[in-house]
Amino acid sequence: MNQLPVLVLVLPLLVAPILLLFRDNRYAYNMSLGVSFLNLLLIISLFQHVYENGNMLYELGSWEAPIGIRLNADLLSCYFLLLMNFMSLICLIAGHKNVKSQIEDDNIYLFYIAWLLCNVGFSGIILTNDIFNLFVFLEISSLASYFLISQGNYKASSLAAIQYLFIGSIGAVFILFAIGILYANTGTLNMSDLSNKIINNNISLSMSLSIAMFLIGVGIKTALFPLHGWLVRTYTYAPSIIVSYFSGTSTKIGVYILLRIFLDVFHSINPLEHYELAQLILFLSLIGVLLSTLYAVKQIEVKKMLAYSSVAQLSYIILAIALLTPEGLTASLVHVFNHSIIKTGLFLVVTILFINNKDVSIDDFSGLGSKYPLLMSAFLLLLLGLIGLPLTSGFISKWYLVSAILQSDYWYISVVVLITSFMTLFYVWLLIEKIYFSVSVNHDSSIPTISQSLCIYLLAAITIYLGIETSLTFGISDQISTNFFYNTNK
Amino acid sequence: MIFILNMILFLLGLFIIVRESNLIKKVIGLNIFQSSVFIFYLIASKVEGGVPPILNDYQLVYSNPLPHVLILTAIVVSIATTSLALALVIKIKQKYNSIEENELDKI
Structure with missing residues (x-):
């Protein structure tokens, strides 16, 4: 258990x-599927253990914490860990056929190895309690993802990957620099130790430089508004199954x-308020x-439309965190989970239906409602969830x-949220109209x-x-944000 | 003083990545950018009058060895990134017969 x-x-x-030694495509697929499944089981039992008994610490090589590297599984990590690995497993199952037809035969086993490494990188970022380890795992996952993106069968895939x-x-590198400044200031890399030591330091100039650099680095990763350009580009040219996964x-x-650094490590100086x-x-x-x-409404290409909608939804998540209230944090955590499920489902439908079609336009969906009634009703449900209609998880998070x-000081922002939710209706309606009320073209x-359809239904x-x-999403998120803001049983 | 030189290197690297349109030059810029941070770690680890941390009886002031170890890891990461980037550049050259980004964007 430990x-x-x-x-x-x-x-x-x-x-x-x-897997790299075997160089066998089928074997690689089966093994990565098996490992992902086993991992999911491990994570579920870890989650259960953490939920019942609180934090679970693991000292690598039995070196005590500030000197050795420690893994720390708390509720927040388990919540994200479960989400990541579930998504990875679903996409592995649903994407098998796509990988076979889109990726060159010689590269398929490498593709799955990179996928595994990417997922390890994500899990490592989530589990580690050592801030330098976070950087290393970040690079592991990024390097694997550059390779994954370059495997798309568009002409511009390699270009999108290198950009x-x-x-x-x-x-x-910004994050690395920020870590260096933190280390120079405090002399420790352990996150819990850092958050204890930062209390004594007032915000000095170097500390604020470190905060700014963290913000830039994290902003690039989350596609915070002015730094979101890469997301649309990569989502358009990456293999479609990778888009669903990412x-x-x-x-x-x-x-x-963002949550780990700004609310946990910098807990005591609370940089977001400064x-x-x-x-x-x-x-x-x-x-x-x-x-x-606005951009999403204008797009006629479905993948681009969904990519812009992703940027919008991510902005909701960041916005909720920036409210700096426990309710805001809860809302953002709930939305992280719900949006991942919905958006992955939507991308998966596009992936599955159009294996060879490179640019899927809205017109390609016309008449599909009668052709695949069950699959399209699942798609419809996911679309409704994206708008946030009642009875779907999108409604809960909205x-x-x-x-x-x-409840916060910025009540007028809610007007913007309502307006943009209404605008979401526009582009979602375009799709629904094509699917159900349009004559079928030969597509x-x-x-x-x-198995693919089962994933979508799931x-x-x-x-x-x-x-x-909502006990899984709201219940856990509420507990996490209470821990963060009132610092009980941390 | 040395910090300022280091920051100049940092900005220079960033500037090259953003401004240059030749992909190889961008990779070089990325390397300069990363190296500046490595050097920053090494500067920060230097203790005035410190010697390399080899245990003996008469020297008591040591430089901090940990940043060196961290940077070794970061260098490995940087090598991996560079080689992946160069491999991608080769692929792009094969596909488009060009590595100038402003030409590639038009295609």
């Missing part, structure tokens, strides 16, 4: 090089780092929501978001396999389930 946190990381890290490489590396994980990792940083972030994310929703805004959509069912029974 070994659980480290097993989550070691298992895929062990399997990945073994993402440049911007991602800039972000990582839409639920890659940007959410940025949100996790220099009106929270106001700045609020302002930026408001512009982000408005502009990207509800908590708006009520958190109303080259491919027939989904049973995601749609979860959307409904989380819209009715």
Whole structure:
């Protein structure tokens, strides 16, 4: 039981090089599926353990904390860990057929190895309690993701990958610099130790430089408004299955780092309140929501439309965090979970139906409602969740978001949220209209396999389930934000 | 003083990545950018009058060895990034027969 946190990381890290030796596509797929499944089981039992008994610490090599590296599984980590690994497993199952047809045969086993490594990187970022380890895991996942993106069968895929490489590396170097300044100031790299030691330091000039650099680095990762350009570009040219996977994980990792650094490590000086940083972030994310929703309405290409909608939804999440109230944090955590499920589901439908079609336009959806009635009704449910209609999980997160805004000092922001939710209706309606009220054109959509459709149904069912029974999302998020803000049993 | 030189290096690297349109030059810029942070770590680890941390009886002031170890890790990461970037540049060159970004964006 005590070994659980480290097993989550070691298992895929062990399997990945073994797969490299075998060089067998089928074997690679089966093994990565098996490892992901096993990992999910481990994480669920870890979650249960943490939920009942509180934090779970693991000292690597039995070196005590400030000297050795420690893994720390608290509720926040388990929440994100569960989300990431669930998404990875679903996408692995649903994407098998796509990978076969989109990726070159010689590269398929490498593709799955990179996928495993990417996921280990995410899990490592979430679990580690050592701030330098966070950087290393960030780079592991980023390097794997650059490779994954470059495997798309568009002409511009390599270009999109290298541009993402440049911007991602800039972000990582900013984070590295910020870590260096922190270390120079406090002499420790352990996060719990850091948050204890930062109390004594008032905010010095170097400390605020470190905060600014963290903000830039994390902002790039989360696609915070002025830094969001890479997201749309990569989402358009990456292999579509990778887009589905990243839409639920890659940007959410940025949100996790933001929470970990700004609310946990800098807990005692609360940097977001200083220099009106929270106001700045609020302002930026408001512009982000408005502009990207506008762009999403204008798009005729479905993947681009969903990518812009992702930027908008991420801005909601950041906005809720920047309110700096426990309710805001709860709302953002709930929205992280719900949005991941919904957006991954939407991208998966596009992925599954149009294996070979490179640019999926809205017109390609016309008449699909009668062709695949069940799949399209699941798609419809996910779309309704994106708008935030009652009985879907989207409604729950919008509800908590708006009520958190109303309870804070910035009640007028809720107007923007309502307007943009209404604008979401525009582009979602375009799709719904094509699907159900339009004559079928001869399209080259491919027939989904049973396992693929089952994944979509599962995601749609979860959307409904989380819209009715919120103890998993709201219950856990509420507990996390209470821990953060009132510092009980930390 | 040395910090200021280091910051100049940092900004220079960032400037090259943002401004240059040749992808190889961008990779070089990325390397300069990363190196400036490595040097920052090493400067921060230097203790006035400190010697390398080898245990003996008469020297008591040591420089901090930990940043060196951290930077070794970061250098490995930087090598991996560079090699991946160069591999991607080769692929782009094969596909488009050009590595100038402003030309590539038009295609």
